[in-house]
Structures are given as structure tokens and as C-alpha cells.
Amino acid sequence: MAKHLRLYLRLIGVQLRGQLQYRTAFLMDALATAVLTMVGFGSLAMIFQRFENLGGWSLGEVAFLFGMVEFSFGTMDMLFSGFDPQHFGQQVRRGSLDQLLLRPLPITLQVLGSKFVLRRVGRIVQGALILLLGILASDVGWSVGKLLYLPIVLMSLVSFFGGLFVLGATLTFWTVESVEVTNIFTYGGSEMMSYPMHIYDEWIRRFFTFVIPAIFLNYYPALYFLDKPDPFDLPPSTSFLAPLVGFGTLVLALKVWDVGLRHYQSTGS
Amino acid sequence: MRLFWELSKLSFARQLNYRAATLAGLVTNLFFGLLRAAVLEALYGSREEVVGISLQAAITYTGVTQALIAFTMIFGWYEVMDSVYSGEVASDLLKPMNYFTFWLARDVGRAVATFLLRGLTIMAAYALIFPIIVPQGAEQWLALVVALILALLVSFAWRFLVNLAAFWTPNALGIGRFAFILSWFLSGFLMPLRFFPDWFQAICSLTPFPQVVNTVVEVYLGLLTGADLLRALGVQLLWAIGLILASQLVLRAGVRRLVILGG
Amino acid sequence: MSSIITVSGLHKHFSVPKRRAGLWGTLKALARPEMTVVRAVDGISFTIQPGELVGYLGPNGAGKSTTLKMLTGLLVPSEGEVWVNGQVPWRERERYVASIGAVFGQRTTLWWDLPVVESLELLQHIYDIPAARFRDNLAQFRALLDMDSFLDTPVRSLSLGQRMRADLCAALLHDPVLLFLDEPTIGLDVVAKERIRQFIQHVNSEHGTTVLLTTHDLSDVEKLCNRVMIIDQGRLLFGGGLPHLMERFGGNRELVVDFAEEYPAVDVEGAAVVARDGLRVTYQFARQEITASALIGRLSARYRIQDLAVREPEIEATIRRIYEEKLLESP
Structure with a gap:
């Protein structure tokens, strides 16, 4: 295990050095990624004075949710770049996956180590800033429980998004055309999760509760942190399902991934 | 002119072939449209109108902007850069046609195809889901057509200009990414510009970007009438002419540079 | 059982969806795909003894690569048995691949942006090669393959021949008992081909590494292999020495x-x-x-x-x- 961790860090280290070789390009990319996040939230913030609230949530409260999701998605996007369905699909078609299969290391570790996009740091920092802004502006009544739970929720979100990436990558074993649809769940899903879930139509909310259990990772934890009442009257403990759902999604996705890998080894395409 | 027409037809036909991509693009655009509509609905709450825009108009706005994404390539376009970096540019410059016109011809074909395949489809889907606003009367329809054409010209000239950076630097991709995020932000794509504070609207109006999205939306929603409408179209036209002239000048300098470097 | 590779009754069949024309056809194919079965490998048996250098020959699409993929554990056969070095390639993948080396001519196992030597060092850690043995092997291979001039060059800037040399070196650092090569000389000029052939021969005779290589290039076979297997349409047509082949069919x-x-x-x-x-x-x-x-x-x-x-x-x-x-x- 320790050996695997060391190897993973080595593989990542190689990526980092490669990316820092082109310093200007790296800085520009990181900045562009950051600006992209800021622009989205910035327009919402600028027009907020005309509206006062978004479905009953103040700007600070929305910032809290928005920052949480952006920060986690950015972190995931950096750590799980190897599983990015678009990238992974290309790797499969180019036969790079075969090269990984020829090495005596767990394949998951190698895919994780095969790409690490440092420029996502831009998005992570922006997400963290917006989260901080949300915390400051919405006066969260901090308690020990909340302090301990916040990092857990963030990690759960990272795992959850990671699980979606892994599932998307797995689909490309069957069809490359799946990538664009997968993007709706990953990029679309994270965008959707940046806003309070009660603003969506019931069918969308149901979908992101029962099919993709996103609501337990962003909305319910946020209700707990912000001390807001639950419009759907679920038990208060629902706010604490995040780790179970988040890590569960990742574990489940990795199981499906194994099935996909077996399929790949029986078809080779 | 014949060559222009042929090039347009070719790129139109090619666009029709990307069936899977078109379908996926449609679904994505629609999904994000619904999402943005939900956000606006939540912002409106019980209000009926904000700065002259009704909730119905706001929702229609999300549909129109989503429909414009593919038509004016709001998220960016890097084809000229690619051809400069791949070296294709050399043979394209030898064609008996202005390099700008050559790309414009292809872009027109592409735009018309995506307008039909994606623009109209998204609006149709919207009409099924929401009680959207539809332009009334021949005058407004005509104005809309003019605004769409001018929006395409402004957007194309701007995209072309950004792409010309490739003649000077190997990092044009990074520049392009910034330029397109900027135009995206200031065009009124994210939220109707009228919602923004005055100072921000003032900044936007100094740039060509509102001409690509916001003006089209306002014409579509009937927010502009009479003299205001004519003035808006006039401003669009001026930006189009200005940007086309600018890209011709920059192109000439770029070609000169390329020739010197190439030997 | 003294053979290092034993293949018996090996089959690999692929189901390929039939393509249909038009939008409607595509939709129909999505809903209820009609499958055609392609028998890429259709009942192959052979054995290879330790220390042999065997050429695997056949036209495009004959089933060469599919066989090689099964021998290296990348593919699981539809039917039949494969034993390599006492293991079944696709079971316990990690343990198995540690004992073999493989180079698929068109692809590199090296890191694109890294200098060659750093890629090799990374492989040292991945294969857990003791430092002393790594040093010895690297010293030996870089001399034999004349790699000094490009050891510090990023892989992306190597010529095809240099890249192939680097890949061969990478495949052998962990002293595999078996070396699989898929088209090792494809696209190279005469000088580069010759150097690679000499190296393969050296590894085979000095280290006793068993080598199985697929190729289009018959001079590879002529200069290297003491035995050749010819495959076409998934079936073995011939197995034996090259002189024997020429004697029987040479004209x-x-x-x-x-x-x-x-x-x-x-x-x-x-x-x-x-x-x-x-x-x-x-x-x-x-x-x-x-x-x-x-x-x-x-x-x-x-x-x-x-x-x-x-x-x-x-x-x-x-x-x-x-x-x-x-x-x-x-x-």
C-alpha cells in the first residue's frame, strides 16, 4: 500500500514537472480556469441587488453552496483527470490503456497517475474564495460538529464527482459517443448542484435524488450548515448522509469500472 | 461570389453530417437552458417584472441565448489558429479569395446549418415546455433576421481577429481562451444586461460583445421598438463594419509577418 | 513440460455490430444491433521452447496482433488454453506482466514529456528493480543500443528509431524471461533496422530471453528467427525452420x-x-x-x-x- 502511494506520487510528480515546463501556458490556463468560475458567480452576484434572494436564499447562502460545489468539483477534476471520460475515451482508442495493462501495477492507480491537471488549481482557489465569502456573508452559527463536518462534506463531494467520472470513463469501453451525454451528468450536474435544489422542477429533483443522489451531497449538508428548514420534511439526519452517498458512489463506480475493464479485455476495443 | 456560395454549401453539408454531435449538443444546450430558467424563476420569486423584463421574457431569454450558442460559437472557435499551426494556412492564402472571405464563407454555411439544426430545435423544445414569447408582426421578424445576420458578422469578425493572434505567437490558444471568456461574460449571455448595474452596462456597451447576444435577445423579446430598434441595428452594423475593417488590417500585417518569417 | 509457451486450441471471436446506412439505420442498429462474428484467431496450437527466437508472420488482419494480445494478457480468449512461463496471462495480471517484456511497435510505453532516462527510472520503481541491477542493465543496454546521444531528450522529440531503441531498453530492464515484439522494425530505415535486429539477437543469445516477434518484414525473419510460424485468417499455415520453408515452397x-x-x-x-x-x-x-x-x-x-x-x-x-x-x- 505504501509502495503504491509512493508510486502514485512519483507518477503525479512527473506530470507536474511536465506541465511546469511551459510556465506561461500553465499560468494562462490556470488564470482562464479561475476567471471562468468567477465570471459565472460574478454575474449572479451583480444582478442580485435587483432580486434580493434566490428561492429564499441570500447571496451569501448561495455563495456557500456554490463555493462548496465548485471547490470540490475542481479538486476532483484535478485528481481524477485520468478518468475524464473525454480524455480516457481517447486513451482507449489510441491503445494507451494497453500500455498501462502491461505494467505490474493496479490499473486504477495507473489511470489516476496518468493525468493530473494542475491548472485546475485556478478553479479550486476560486471555489474556496467563494465558499469563504459565503461563510462570511451568511453568518453560519459555527459549532464543533459543523467544523468537523465541513471537510467531510467536501471530501464526500470530491468522491461523488470522482465516481461520476469513473462511471463516464467506464461507459467509453462500450461507446465513445457516450462522452457528450456523460458531460451533462458531470459538468451539468455540478452546475446544477451549485444552486439550491428546491428551485428545480420536481422531476429534475427526483432524478437527482433517486437516480443520481446528488441532493444528499450539496443541498442537505448546506441546510445543516446554514440552519435552514427543509422544504421536503425529511428527517434532519438526511444532512449527514453525504459521506455514505459520496464514498458509496465512488466505491460502486469502481466496481462497475472493473466490469468495464473485463469487457474491454474480452473485446479489446 | 460563386466560390463563396460553394464554400458555404460545402460547410453546410458537412455540418449536417455531424449527427451524433448535433444531438448531443442539443441535449446539453437544452439541459443548461432548463437549469438557467429555474435559476431565473427562483430569482423572480413572486415578482412579475424586473426592469421591464417579465418572467416569461426572462425564461424566453434563456432559450434564445442557448439557441445562439452554436450559431455564433459563443464558447469559442479556434479553426484559423489550427490551420496556422498546422501549416494549412499557406495553401489557403494562395486561393483566389480574400482569406477573411474564405473563412466567412465557411462560417456562414456552418452557422446556417446549426441555426436550423440546433437553434430552431431548441426554440421548438422551449415552446413545448414553457409559454415562451414569440416575435409579433412582419416588422419585428424582419428586424430579428437583420439582427441575427449582423450578430453573426460581428461574432465572426471578432473570432477571426482573435484567431489571427496565431500569426504572432505560439500561445494564441491561451489568448483565445481569455478572449472568448471575456466576450461571453460581456455579451449578456449569462444574464440579460438590463439586470446588471449601470456601470457594468456602460463597460459592456464599449465592447462589440452585446451586439452578438444581447441585441438579438432584445429584438426577439420586443424590448426595442421604433427609433430604439433602428438605433440598435445601426450600432450593430457599425460594429460589424468596424471589426471587419480591423480584421482586414490585422490580417494584412499578419500575412506580411508570415511571408517574412517564411523566407 | 519444458515449453515456455504452450498454446492449444486458441480461439478469439469478436462480435461486430453491422453498420447500417442512414439515420434510421443508425437508430435501428442502436436498438437491436445485428452482429457479425469475426474469427480473428480460429483454433491455433503451438509450443515454444525456452531460448527460442520465433517469428510470427502473416498478412494484415491475419490474427497476429490478436494472438500477441492474448499471450500478453491484454485479451481473454474465447476458447482454448494458454500457458506462458507456468502462468495463465490474463489471470493475476500484475504478477504475470512483471515476468514479461513487450513492445508494440506503434506505441510507446514511455512518458511523452519526460527525458528518456527519467522514464526508465520511473520504470525501475514500477517494476521494483534493485538499484544495482538497474544500473548494470541500463549501462549495458545503452551501450548496445547506442542511446547516449538521446538519453536526456524528451520522448516526444525522438525519431522513430530512437524511440524504438528506448522502448526496447524499457521492456528489458527488469530481466523478463520472455520478450514479445509487435512489428519491432516497422517504419525504420535499413541502418536502424539492422541495429535493432542485432540487439534482439544479442538479448536472445546472451540473456537466453525467449523472443516471439510479429513482423511484415521478411528480412527480420531471415536474419533473426530460427523458427517461423505463418498465420492467415486466424489459422496457422506453417510452423518450422526457414530453410525448411524455402526448400518446400521456395521455387x-x-x-x-x-x-x-x-x-x-x-x-x-x-x-x-x-x-x-x-x-x-x-x-x-x-x-x-x-x-x-x-x-x-x-x-x-x-x-x-x-x-x-x-x-x-x-x-x-x-x-x-x-x-x-x-x-x-x-x-
């Missing part, structure tokens, strides 16, 4: 003679004149009827000869004949 040899002076008639029994160009005459003769030395003896007894050369029938032509005429049935 006629040729003798090219440059005479020292002009002769009105240059006939000789046992051979036929097939071309005459000034002083140069080309004879054709069958190996079953007369040996080359007997023929030369007869000619030099009668004429003054300036120079001569024996031309073997081209293996390429021979093998093409085998494919085309299906001269062989599966053993």
Missing part, C-alpha cells in the same frame, strides 16, 4: 553470371537462360535438380567468368504464394 533459384567475353551461345544443362543483357546472363535452376556449386563448375569449365552471384528466391514472394495459393493446410 527456383537464380544464378547471375558476368562473362569475361562475349560468347555466341551460353547454354548449360540443368539451368535455363531467363535473361541476357550484354555480358550478363541470368540462369534459373531448381534446387532439387542441381546444386549451385555444380552449376558454377559446369559453367567455369566452359567459359571465362568475371563475376557471379546466386540469388535465392525471395521469401516475400514465397510467402505470398503460400497465402494466395493456400499451399498449406493447418498442421
